[in-house]
Amino acid sequence: MPDLHEPNLLILLNDVARLIRTQADRRARAHGMTRAQWMILVRLRRCGGMTQRELAEILEVEPITVGRLVDRLAARNLVERRADPADRRVWRLHLTPAADPVLAEIDQVRIAFDAEATAGLAPERRQAVVEALLLMKSNLLAAGEAGAAA
Structure with a gap:
């Protein structure tokens, strides 16, 4: 029978991931956004032109959820939808120049958070x-x- 006090790698990874999500939620809220909105902005910086469906798969949420998040980001002029040139039914997501200062802010928070999490x-x-x-x-x-x- 395993010792319940012995660190289990998978449980520990899950605990660390949960703490990261909790802290990231708190930090995003302090900047007037959600962690999911931050994740969309960061993902679009890495790979602009993604569809809402592609983002939903990465974020592990339903496409309608991403649609609502993108609606809020578009209302803040941070993201725009552009028609796919090959398929008029598909919309591609792109960052606007207004997203640059928000991404810089996210980067500063991420660097500080990383330093805090990996101290020592x-x-x-x-x-x-x-x-x-x-x-x-x-x-x-x-x-x-x-x-x-x-």
């Missing part, structure tokens, strides 16, 4: 954690693809 973690240990998490992510993606193919 030596750079080489941090790199080892990143590498381990990337390997775990790769393993899980491969397992998911294998399961989908079966």
Whole structure:
């Protein structure tokens, strides 16, 4: 029988992820937005021109939820919908120039949050954690693809 006080990697990862989400929610609210809105802006900076469906898959929410979030971002002139040149039924999402200062603010909060979360973690240990998490992510993606193919 496993020792319940012994750290379990998957439980610990879940706990850390939950704490990150909770803190990120709090910090986004302090800036008048939601974590989900911040995530949309950051994702669109990485890959502009995504559809609401693509964003919904990444954020693990329903497309209608992303639609409402995008509506709010568009009302603030941070995101705009543009028609897809190949399919008139599809709208592509793009950042507007007004999103730049908001993204700069998000970056400042992220850097401070990262420093707070990793305080006391030596750079080489941090790199080892990143590498381990990337390997775990790769393993899980491969397992998911294998399961989908079966």
